[in-house]
Amino acid sequence: xxxxxxxxxxIVMMIYSSSKWKEEKNGMQSMVITRLNxxxxxxxxxxxxxxxxxxxxxxxxxxxxLISYIxxxxxxxDNRWGIPVYDLIQRYDNRALLDLLRIQNPLVxxxxxxIIVSTFLATISNIPYCLSFIKHFKEMxxxxxxxxxFIAIAVASVIGVIFHISFINYISYMYVDARISxxxxxxSIIVLNIxxxxxxxxxxxxxxxxxx
Numbered sequence: 001x002x003x004x005x006x007x008x009x010x011i012v013m014m015i016y017s018s019s020k021w022k023e024e025k026n027g028m029q030s031m032v033i034t035r036l037n038x039x040x041x042x043x044x045x046x047x048x049x050x051x052x053x054x055x056x057x058x059x060x061x062x063x064x065x066l067i068s069y070i071x072x073x074x075x076x077x078d079n080r081w082g083i084p085v086y087d088l089i090q091r092y093d094n095r096a097l098l099d100l101l102r103i104q105n106p107l108v109x110x111x112x113x114x115i116i117v118s119t120f121l122a123t124i125s126n127i128p129y130c131l132s133f134i135k136h137f138k139e140m141x142x143x144x145x146x147x148x149x150f151i152a153i154a155v156a157s158v159i160g161v162i163f164h165i166s167f168i169n170y171i172s173y174m175y176v177d178a179r180i181s182x183x184x185x186x187x188s189i190i191v192l193n194i195x196x197x198x199x200x201x202x203x204x205x206x207x208x209x210x211x212x
Contacts, residue, residue: 005174009153012125013146016052020045021132021142042133042204046196049129054122061114095179097172116185120173123192124153130196133203 004011020042023029033041093099097116102109128145131137137145153170160169166180167188173180 005171008121008174009124009170010146010150012053012057012121013128013149015056015125016049017125017129017146018142019049020129039204042200042207046126046129046200049126050122053125054118057121058114058118061117065110065114093177093179096176097178097180097185098182117174119189120170120185123189123196124170126193126196130199130203133200133207138207 020029023032029041036044089103092103096102098109098112101112128142128149131145131149132140132142157169157171160166160172166172166178167184172178173185
């Protein structure tokens with residue numbers, strides 16, 4: 001779980017965001033653009049990548065939840081702290097993301113948390129796709145853009161830990177005890193998506209296929 005948490009941005013970037021780069025390289029993009037407006041093609045790739053990554057991460061989380069319910073009993077000690085359920089309220093932390101919901105309805109909490117993680121990672125996965133439209137990045141191999149993006153996210157997270165700025169620490173969106181508000185999570189995801197769309201629209205105006 002810890003390995004997935006730390007490497008998750010890099011993993012999700014590999015799922016589908018490189019499809020445009022691959023289609024440029026094998027010549028398929030040229031065939032598609034003859035039947036579809038170029039801007040529509042690029043925007044559809046952006047939306048498709050978001051939906052696919054969101055679906056993959058959410059489906060994986062739901063499968064994990066199903067297996068957990070089969071293996072572990074639903075009645076007994078709390079799985080998080082290993083304490084009796086009646087004592088759970090003493091562990092409540094109003095600074096932790098959705099912690100009251102976790103106590104009141106653990107199943108709904110897990111589902112909501114899975115949706116948040118899926119949305120956040122789907123947003124992150126589009127960063128290298130959008131960067132590939134920028135002049136300084138378009139000559140790079142796509143894996144290089146992904147690695148540079150991951151390093152930048154990791155550095156931002158370290159800064160977030162040092163200065164206690166939770167919303168720039170990507171682990172905060174996945175960690176159970178993350179001290180971050182729900183409004184901060186929503187705002188961060190919205191801002192990231194808006195920034196990506198702006199980069200995409202600005203970049204694809206002058207973008208030319210790099211592989212022929």
